[in-house]
Amino acid sequence: MKAVIQRVTNAKVILNNEVPVSIGPGICVLVGFHKExxxxDLEYIVKKILSVKLYADDNDENWEKSVVDKQLEVLIISQYTIYNGWKGNTPDFHKTMGGEKSQELYSKLMEMAREIYNPEKVKDGVFGIYRQLYLENDGSMTFEIDSPQACHELPNENSKSTI
Known part of the structure; x- marks a missing residue:
């Protein structure tokens, strides 16, 4: 599983010229699910998203506070293309988890993030539909997090998914 975290002053999702979800200061997180x-992986990514130190403390010491410490908002968006590969110049998605399973995992991710943090501060970026994302970066702060198992190889015959 991968997450791309951007520190933002605000972010919003637009669907059919309407804004179903928006946040003020906080982080916008794009998550991608590998088929294995x-x-x-989910537990690791959720805990990491909420605990990474992206903010200064009250003494302006950088990298001391998390989004939770600062009580800021979190917008989480499923991003199918994060696990793309390439066939020449064409994107290839054979490593990406399929729609139904990734929707299940995304729902669990949202549930877990809301249980760990304030549910009103964790916003759902709307799964699986065409949308626009607008965000204003807070500095040039973009970070990628991979779960420890993110570098999946082809599974052997004895491996089984737990989801």
Whole structure:
């Protein structure tokens, strides 16, 4: 599983010229699911998203506070293309988890993030439909996090997914 985190002053999702979800200061997180991801990958990513130190403390010491420490908002968006590969110049998505399973994992991710943090501060970027995302970066702060199992190889015959 991968997450791309951007520190933002605001972000919003637009669907059919309407804004179903928006946040003020906080982080916008794009998450991608590998076809072999498990609940352990999910747990790791959720905890990491909420605990990474992206903010200064009250003494202006950088990298001391998390989004939770600062009580800021979190917008999480499923991003199918994060696990793309390439066939020449054409994107290839054979490593990406399919729609139904990734929707299940995304729902669990949202549930877990809301349980760990304030549910009103964790916003759902709307799964699986065409949308526009507008965000204003807070500095040039973009970070990628991979779950420990993110570098999946082809599974052997004995491996089984737990999801």
């Amino acid at each position: 991801d498990t609940l352990k």
